[in-house]
Amino acid sequence: MTKYTLIGLLSVFLFGCSIYQKPAPENGVSHQLAKHRATLISDLNYQLSIIVPDDKDEPIDGTSTIEFDLKTKETVYLDFKASNNQLHALTINDQSVKELDIINEHIKLPASMLNKGTNTVQVQFTLGDGALNRNNDYFYALFVPDRARTAIPCFDQPDIKGRFAVKMEIPESWTGIANGEPTIKQAKEGRTILEFAPSQPISTYLWAFSAGTYQYDSVKWNGKNIGMYHMVDDSAKYNRNIEEVFRQTLTSLDWLEDFTNYDYPFETYNLVAIPSFQFGGMEHPGATYYRAEKIFLDENPTRNEELARANLIAHETAHMWFGDLVTMPWFDEVWLKEVFANFMADKITQPWFPDMNHDLRFLMAHFPASYSVDRTAGANPIGQKLKNLKNAGTLYGGIIYHKSPIVMKQLENIAGVENLKTGIREYVANNAYGNASWNDLIDCIDKHTESDLKVWSNAWVFEPGRPVLFFEPSTQHNDSWRLKQIAEHQGLASPKTYWPQEINILQNESSHLQYQMYDAKISIEENLELENTLFLADDVGYGLVRLTNPQSEYWLNQTCSLSDELLRGRMVINLYENFLDGDIHPDEFITYLTKGVTTETNPIILNQLSKQLQTAYWKFIPEIRRVELAPALEESIYACIDKHESIANKKTLFRLWSNIALSNESIDQLAKITVGEVNINSISFSDNDLISLVTQLSIKEHARSEELQTYVANQLKSQHNKEKLAFLLPTLSDNAAQRDEFFLSLSKVENRSKEGWVQNALANLHHPLRTKQSVRYLHKTLEQLEEIQLTGDIFFPIGWLGNSFSGHSSQKAFDISNQFLTNNPNYPKHLKLKVLQNTDLTKRAYTIKNKYY
Structure with missing residues (x-):
């Protein structure tokens, strides 16, 4: 080859390089794209202006002005999951872009039109409706975790924070709320214009704006107005709750500052109470959303409902510091903000319930919910991998919200209370208005402790599942034993994984044995085979401790008589896990549970026993056995209601009784209670209680069920609840064809807009009394899961599956899910895990029934 030929080829190559352009990024927001943009973009400001029409079916038009600094002059992509006809105009640094095109959910900002340094981009567009939750008299934007880009062009990733300002034109009778403080309100031709100041720097998933027929109330705190926007149309309910809601909010703010x-790191603080909001709450700074029903409690709430509200308010308030002020760099660490919020909430709320055993409360709040995922073949680690933000919603679940506080409690035990507090203060101060990871936190704490936190962290944060703990005689010494731990599902965790932890074991209520189990097995001197050996789930020990048959039999008879509430609660959890493991006969377990619910006085334990009894009764015994047990079980529980002084305990037992009632006598009694012909001492019924009662009567095919549906509809105080019952009525029909039609209607996304209602509806369709008919829905349910994940909010896939499989206990139901996964070998892993998690109890139920009946 001559040098001239080589030069010619080189010229062609260089010319080709000069005209080659990288393809647009893939759909969603890949981690690769996000990491690169985070190195380029800074000093980001958004100014959003929208026009909200009177008709909720009319589109919302908007203009967004985006200002940012660019480190180097190169092509940048805005995220916008929309169709081309939603993009109306695009101007970059005062230059109009003539060819408007959205490619792979991105808008290209060419390098030729951008500057190194300051840039201004203006986009005129129609907002996507999917994340705007529009109703006739209100709407609210909900963008967590990746839905900001479905409504507004933006850089939709948590580690490019920006100031977010909003201007909205809304119907005249409405008011509005956004992250920043309101600055301007003016009337214009029968409309209202509101403007809100820019927020402090926040991530896109924390943007919030809402408008509707809200009423407003406020209290003062440290010179700020703490506001409440709400639409509660029951003034008695509002007045009964608002003082406590404000008190808990202000106390949380004071505690967290200390x-x-x-x-407090933001200019303003408001609570927005939204009917049937998808989540319990969402921590938008300046506009924290709450599900109205969670904070405005019905009359005579149970102790658990009071606890849930307290924890919810403290949890969302804690997010102002943990999540909003300091944010994870990428959504694979979304658990980090949640573990902080839960951990802080537990501490904040302790003084609010001085008569409560808070160790017991922590145990019951987190261990059962964590085990419900960790015991399954679909268990996920706390720290998960996320290649694309579009799948971020599937990271959420019981592990993030419940295992992570258990792990945080372990960290506190290892590091010490004061050392942990010192490390957290450094973590907050060092990363304020920025982003920080779990490893950043560990680095802050590690310097204050001699323990190797990184080894401990690797097992507890990054390995899935839980250990099974068991003992066996030593092969070397006849008078010693070995305590061992293995992964419950071999192949799920990494080979040779063990979980460093302390194990507490008692051989009576006062003999306390503690073992440091920093290996897969340890040798011990004590004989652990004694029948009264009490293995514990607690704040340092975690996993399934397999009992011997004599131990199970002993504790089924003795647990209810344990005087120590915490020990009793620990054994309640441990026996249930052994029951699900298949080593306790369901008849024996139901006998033990019946004794438990009829003798227990602690409201936290009583609530747990009640839930366990409902599960065992409906899923783990054959139908014929259920019919045999029903009359005596109903009678014993009903008789206990009056024995309790606590209204909360009375209500827990009444709800249990109404749930399991099967005999004609009990169902007739339930109907009389519903219409007020029979009163339950000291219990009054709310709208939600009445809906629950008529649901039970309809599913159990009471002769007057249709008449009772009409009666209840007329009794409901809230228009919102009237609409909810109307939505649910097809699922209460005794006509299977009508229920089929309703289920098919859920194929349309517009019929799933009220996700909480849909989950209630699915639970009705799949009630255990209806599973022979509804089992045929399950294949379609699984087929729709990918769409549910893409179109619904973060908890909807879990709710969609959980409420669909909750009533099923047949091999046929499990085989449908198993065959679905077999037929789809390339099914997305994050969704496969959800299927395995939500079908685990179904598999255990039919396996246990086959074993014992």
Whole structure:
């Protein structure tokens, strides 16, 4: 080859390089794209202006002005999951872009039109409706975790924070709320214009704006107005709750300022109570959303409902520091903000319930919910991998919200209370208005402790599942034993994985044995085979402890008589896990549970026993056995209601009784209670209680069920609840064809807009009394899961599956799910895990029934 030929080829190659352009990024927001953009973009500001029409079916038009600094002059992509006809105009640094095109959910900002340094981009567009939750008299934007880009062009990733300002034109009778403080309100031709100041720097998933027929109330705190926007149309309910809601909010703010040594980091603080909101709450700074029903409690709430509200308010308030002020770099660490919020909430709320055993409360709040995922073949680690933000919603679940606080409690035990507090204060101060990871936190704490936190962290944070703990005689010494731990599902965790932890074991209520189990097995001197050996789930020990048959039999008879509430609660959890493991006969377990619910006085334990009894009764015994047990079981529980002084305990037992009632006598009694012909001492019924009662009567095919549906509809105080019952009525029909039609209607996304209602509807369709008919829905349910994940909010896939499989206990139901996964070998892993998690009890139920009946 001559040098001229080589030069010619080189010229062609260089010319080709000059005209080659990288393809647009893939759909969603890949981690690769996000990491690169985070190195380029800074000093980001958004100004959003929208026009909200009177008709909720009319589109919302908007203009967004985006200002940012660019480190180097190169092509940048805005995220916008929309169709081309939603993009109306695009201007970059005062230059109009003539060819408007959205490619792979991105808008290209060419390098030729951008500057190194300051840039201004203006986009005129129609907002996507999917994340705007529009109703006739209100709407609210909900963008967590990746839905900001479905409504507004933006850089939709948590580690490019920006200031977010909003201007909205809304119907005249409405008011509005956004992250920043309101600055301008003016009337314009029968409309209202509101403007809100820019927020502090926040991530896109924390943007919030809402408008509707809200009423407003406020209290003062440290010179700020703490506001409440709500649509509660029951003034008695509002007045009964609002003082406590404000008190808990202000107390949480005070506590967090003191604990973090960092003042409240945002300009404004408001609570927005939304009917049937998808989540319990969402921590938008300046506009924290709550499900109205969770904070405005019905009359005579149970102790658990009071606890749930307290924890919810403290949890969302804690997010102002943990999640909003300091944010994870990428959504694979979304658990980090949740573990902080839960951990802080538990501490904040302790003084609010001085008569409560808070160790017991922690145990019952987190261990059962964590085990419900960790015991399954679909268990996921706390720290998960996420290649694309579009799948971020599937990271959420019981492990993030419940295992992570258990792990945080372990960390506190290892590091010490004060060392942990010191490390957290450094973490907050060092990363304020920025982003930080779990490893950043460990680095802050590690310097204050001699323990190797990184080894401990690797097992507890990054390995899935839980250990099975068991003992066996030593092969070397006849008078010694070995305590061992293995992964419950071999192949799920990494080979040779063990979980460093302390194990507490008692051989009576006062003999306390503690073992440091920093290996897969340890040798011990004590004989652990004694029948009264009490293995514990607690704040340092975690996993399934397999009992011997004599031990199971002993504790089925003795647990209810344990005087120590915490020990009793631990054994309640441990026996249930052994029951699900298949080593306790369901008849024996139901006998033990019946004794438990009829003798227990602690409201936390009573609530747990009640849930366990409902599960065992409906899923783990054959139908014929259920019919045999029903009359005596109903009678014993009903008789206990009056024996309790606590209204909360009375209500827990009444709900249990109404749930399991099967005999004609009990169902007739339930109907009389519903219409007020029979009163339950000291119990009054709310709208939600009445809906629950008529649901039970309809599913159990009471002769007057249709008449009772009409009666209840007329009794409901809230228009919102009237609409909810109307939505649910087809699922209460005794006409299978009508229920089929309703289920098919859920194929349309517009019929799933009220996700909480849909989950209630699915539970009705799949009630255990209806599973022979509804089992045929399950294949379609699984087929729709991918769409559910893409179109619904973060908890909807879990709710969609959980409420669909909750009533099923047949091999046929499990085989449908198993065959579905077999037929789809390339099914997305994150969704496969959800299927395995939500079908686990179905598999255990039919396996146990086959074993014992």
